[in-house]
Amino acid sequence: MTIYKARRLAFNILKNQYEADLLLAHVLNVSKVFLLANPDHVVDLNMLNEFEELLRRRKNNEPLQYILGYVYFMNVKLYVDNNVLIPRQDTETLVIHARELVRNSKKEKLNILDMCTGSGCIAISLAYDFKKEKKLNIYATDISEKALHVAERNAKLNNVENITFIQSDYFSSLPDIKFDYILSNPPYIAKEEIRTLEPQVKDFEPEIALDGGLDGLDAYKKIISQAKKYLSGSLLLEAGINQAQYIANEMEIHSYSDIFTVKDLNNIDRVVHGLMN
Ligand SMILES: C[S@@+](CC[C@H](N)C(=O)[O-])C[C@H]1O[C@@H](n2cnc3c(N)ncnc32)[C@H](O)[C@@H]1O
The missing domain is CATH 3.40.50.150 (Vaccinia Virus protein VP39)
Structure with missing residues (x-):
């Protein structure tokens, strides 16, 4: 699946593109800008599974910060x-x-x-x-x-x-x-x-x-x-x-x-x- 499709999938689940992008960038270990600049980049299956698991956790109301494991203060x-x-x-x-x-x-x-x-x-x-x-x-x-x-x-x-x-x-x-x-x-x-x-x-x-x-x-x-x-x-x-x-x-x-x-x-x-x- 491409980054473009993964972003759309995530939006459909979370209805929040900002959070979806943060989670995808986290899994791929890239910046959010990379996601926008590389829509055709293919997300490998392991990472896609990991991404789907994070989406599931977020959908289940777990705070984004606990899922990402960090916060800026x-x-x-x-x-x-x-x-x-x-x-x-x-x-x-x-x-x-x-x-x-x-x-x-x-x-x-x-x-x-x-x-x-x-x-x-x-x-x-x-x-x-x-x-x-x-x-x-x-x-x-x-x-x-x-x-x-x-x-x-x-x-x-x-x-x-x-x-x-x-x-x-x-x-x-x-x-x-x-x-x-x-x-x-x-x-x-x-x-x-x-x-x-x-x-x-x-x-x-x-x-x-x-x-x-x-x-x-x-x-x-x-x-x-x-x-x-x-x-x-x-x-x-x-x-x-x-x-x-x-x-x-x-x-x-x-x-x-x-x-x-x-x-x-x-x-x-x-x-x-x-x-x-
Ligand atoms: C509202 S949180 C604040 C955490 C952090 N200072 C912040 O601003 O995000 C309150 C903290 O008080 C701690 N706490 C609760 N009861 C306490 C007690 N009797 N003595 C000392 N710390 C306590 C909790 O474990 C928790 O970490």
Whole structure:
């Protein structure tokens, strides 16, 4: 079968040419441009079978990123599988803000904690950005051992060596360190809401990465109260829709100062900042 026919076949199955082309290019190990430039190129039978298997998985709602095995986040390419949440564009808002804080800091050396690291996207993209500029001493923690394996793999893929990975239930196994910045995108979906999410999320992404307890706010309560002991600087938390006000109030109750929110590209309050000195 030619590339032209394979692309048509895939479109008929997925009704999405963009995804079909990404999958075909992935199987053939070529660029998408190659597909357009070589419609008469013949796809051999083994590759065609592999392509059909990937189409079947995608048709079955498996996220494209798990099938391809990678995702781009900020300035890094990350390996992903179903042990980790697929990094979202929303979380880039948190990283962009953290980057500004790091850049504007007068300190040459900074201790940073990425709590609930998952794929490692926050810790690794920051480490990658400041590789040549500042000395960052980054800790990245997660309760999931499997997620930590993915994060460690991603640190290697991106040649960053200044991240210490620790398996920890929030702060429970963390050494006694004072951090300049604690960053977190914790699980924040209310338990009941999980089953209403689209199949490619609820059926494939790890429940532990989504489940924020009955009201979705469990992780925020724990992190805001426990971070005080470890923080001499800023706490930055990613917020779900309509959660920012609650997070800001909780920070106020726990005597954080300089509390403000940062909006994402859709004008949603996405990150809450609080200071603890
Ligand atoms: C929403 S995901 C975020 C992953 C990644 N930081 C990102 O932004 O894509 C939340 C992560 O929190 C972890 N997690 C859940 N409960 C935890 C706990 N009690 N302590 C530490 N990490 C936890 C999950 O394993 C998951 O990797």
